[in-house]
Amino acid sequence: MGKNRTKDLDARDEEVAAEFARVVNMGPEELERWLETEESQSVGQKDGGGESTGHASGRRIVKLLRTKSSDLSERDYAHMRKVVGHVHRHLAQRPSGDVTETKWRYSLMNWGHDPLE
Secondary structure, X not given: OOHHHHHHHHHHHHHHHXXXXXXXXXXXXXXXXXXXXXXXXXXXXOOOOOOOHHHHHHHHHHHHHOOOHXXXXXXHHHHHHHHHHHHHHHXXXXXXXXXXXXXXXXXXXXXXXXXXX
């Protein structure tokens, strides 16, 4: 890989990390506490197992939030892109009315974003 390609990748990673920091508005401790709740575990698509995709993603997000940027891997950045895309798509589907106690909000919170914050 040439120097320019590496610089482009670094710039894209920085962009992804910045957008990830914007959309993930829950801190690692807050997200960890949330993931332990019944509400958190009651929502999301479960692919044959007991844990939903969003819940598993939330656990990964906690790890990402606790990882120094210099230690992030390509897989970490790929997951950050996935989180950013998911949160943006989900926000576009906001239901009308009070969303405080909705599956829509709970699902977003599993992905590290509380729409009420």
